[in-house]
Amino acid sequence: MTVTSMMSGPGEGTLADEPCGLPRHPVHHSLGTDTWNEQYSRPEGALDAVMLFLSFPDAAPRSAPAEIAADYFPATTDFFLRASYGAFRLDADIGKRWVEMPRPSSAYGIQRDWAPDMRAAYLQDALAALEPEVEFGAYDIVYLVADPDAPGVDSDATKVVNFQQPLKVGDAEVRRVVTLFEGRPPDRNVLAHETGHVFDLPDLYNRPDSGHGDWDTHVGDWDVMGSQFGLAPEPFGWHKWKLGWLDSAHVSCVRAGGTSLHTIQPLGAPLDPGGARGDTRMVVVRTASDEALVLEARTPVGNDVHACTQGVLLYRVRADIASAQGPVEVLDGHPDTGACHGRSVQPELADAPLGAGESYWLADEGIRVEVGDRTAAGGWQVKVIRE
Numbered sequence: 001m002t003v004t005s006m007m008s009g010p011g012e013g014t015l016a017d018e019p020c021g022l023p024r025h026p027v028h029h030s031l032g033t034d035t036w037n038e039q040y041s042r043p044e045g046a047l048d049a050v051m052l053f054l055s056f057p058d059a060a061p062r063s064a065p066a067e068i069a070a071d072y073f074p075a076t077t078d079f080f081l082r083a084s085y086g087a088f089r090l091d092a093d094i095g096k097r098w099v100e101m102p103r104p105s106s107a108y109g110i111q112r113d114w115a116p117d118m119r120a121a122y123l124q125d126a127l128a129a130l131e132p133e134v135e136f137g138a139y140d141i142v143y144l145v146a147d148p149d150a151p152g153v154d155s156d157a158t159k160v161v162n163f164q165q166p167l168k169v170g171d172a173e174v175r176r177v178v179t180l181f182e183g184r185p186p187d188r189n190v191l192a193h194e195t196g197h198v199f200d201l202p203d204l205y206n207r208p209d210s211g212h213g214d215w216d217t218h219v220g221d222w223d224v225m226g227s228q229f230g231l232a233p234e235p236f237g238w239h240k241w242k243l244g245w246l247d248s249a250h251v252s253c254v255r256a257g258g259t260s261l262h263t264i265q266p267l268g269a270p271l272d273p274g275g276a277r278g279d280t281r282m283v284v285v286r287t288a289s290d291e292a293l294v295l296e297a298r299t300p301v302g303n304d305v306h307a308c309t310q311g312v313l314l315y316r317v318r319a320d321i322a323s324a325q326g327p328v329e330v331l332d333g334h335p336d337t338g339a340c341h342g343r344s345v346q347p348e349l350a351d352a353p354l355g356a357g358e359s360y361w362l363a364d365e366g367i368r369v370e371v372g373d374r375t376a377a378g379g380w381q382v383k384v385i386r387e
Contacts, residue, residue: 020253020284021241022292022319029202031327032319033242039175040200041140043080043088043243049141052095052130058104059150063184068145069094071184076191079224082302083235084245085271090195093139098147099129105152110181112156123161123177127169137172141198143191145180157181158190160197189228201225201239202323219330220349222298222313226328227345232307234268236328237282237296238317246281254285257386263379264295264312268302283384287365290320295369297380298353308340311353312371312380314360333360356380 024032041047051072053065069092077090102125109118126144127136136142146153158181166173178194180186197203204226205215221230223239240246250271252262262283265272272279283295294317299310314331321327333354338347354360359370366387373381 019255020251020286020292022286022290022317025290025320027320027322029197029200029323029327030319031202031238031242031317031321033238037200041198043084043090043199043245045087046089046091047140048138049090049092049143050095050134050136050139051092051143051145052134053098053145053147054126054129055098055100055147056103056105056150056152057100058106058152059147061098061147062149065095065097065145068148068184071182071186072143072191076195079189079192079233079303080195082268083240084243087245088243090141092143095133099133101125101129105146105150108152110146110152110157111154112159114157119161123167123179127167127174131170135172136169136174141195142174142177143180144177145182148181148183153181155181155183155187158187158194160194187228189224189230189233192233193224193228196225196235196239199243201235201242202327204326204328205324206326207324214346216346216349218326219315219328220346220352221307221340221344222315222330222349222352223328224303229345231340231344231350232298232304234298234303236294236315237267238292238294238315238328240267241282250279250281252280252283254283254384254386259383259385262295262382262384263375264297264382265377265379266297266299266301268299268304269378283382285365285367285384285386287316287367290318292317293362293365293367295382295384299378308343309351309353311355311358312369312382313353314369331360331362333358 021033023034024030051069055061073092080088080090108122160178162176166175204219206217219226221232223236224233254260264280267281285293287293294315296313298313300307316329318327330349330352332352334351339351341347344350354371356373361368368385370383
């Protein structure tokens with residue numbers, strides 16, 4: 001069995017023909033919006049998941065499967081319901097018992113940078129043990145939970161594993177699994193983060209070359225794909241556009257030079273079902289063939305209820321940059337200050353949004369963003385001046 005963290009080959013199916021969209025590139029989890037990679041599930045309507053539990057001969061589980069499942073559901077279902085404005089529901093069936101692996105937990109070398117042959121052995125044994133327990137073909141997403149108290153289980157190893165070729169399990173084909181090695185309680189929003197990869201979303205954190213250092217310099221607390229511990233984990237508007245939860249009616253596209261005025265509604269607030277054309281959630285300025293500047297309003301609502309600052313957030317998107325290489329960069333509207341020290345994963349970016357009366361100048365692009373007053377409906381007035 002061969003496994004890899006990469007998927008190859010673009011799929012078809014137009015998502016957005018808006019001039020401010022970006023073309024999808026053959027890099028891992030590209031943020032292009034013009035097509036959808038059909039190798040990934042679309043998060044629309046309802047998808048069915050199954051959570052299965054693996055024990056080992058060298059440890060007796062201390063928790064029941066239902067207790068562990070309660071760490072993840074319904075919280076993860078609720079996260080996606082809020083993020084998608086109710087357009088997507090994740091339903092999960094929960095395994096009722098522990099299924100024992102044939103080898104001790106220490107035999108698999110479980111760790112973050114897992115040796116491919118050891119990881120393949122783990123997955124081979126896991127799926128073989130589970131085949132009599134479940135009909136894999138009935139599910140869109142498979143979560144494999146290892147006994148968190150087994151001595152060889154490393155909580156840093158949690159990740160999505162993609163197969164270069166779909167793996168046959170009985171009559172079903174399995175394309176990817178989410179392997180959970182979390183302790184209890186697990187990292188906050190870890191399952192929402194990993195499930196985001198199942199929908200072709202990239203890692204937004206910065207992984208230092210040495211593995212030691214600051215991981216959160218690209219986006220800080222903003223977006224669950226940056227950090228599952230973030231105070232403002234609502235997915236970026238760009239991610240919602242890519243996934244189909246927002247469409248071009250919610251995007252105000254700055255196509256030419258001059259001055260344009262916009263009113264942006266808070267990203268996490270419910271959509272207006274009767275007035276999408278007046279319900280702008282993003283302002284997008286195409287700055288290069290593969291790059292765009294995005295403006296969106298973030299407030300402490302929805303998944304961002306614990307955010308400690310609010311305002312108009314600016315960030316760059318690059319469709320030609322792979323996952324974990326910096327496809328999104330938050331622009332710091334207050335570079336000399338920080339916020340939420342002791343709670344934020346990156347206090348320097350926690351106060352990145354611009355407030356009323358503040359502005360940001362992007363000299364290289366010749367773009368100035370000015371934030372005006374709040375509207376009676378809670379939106380933010382912004383002016384974009386493009387040379």
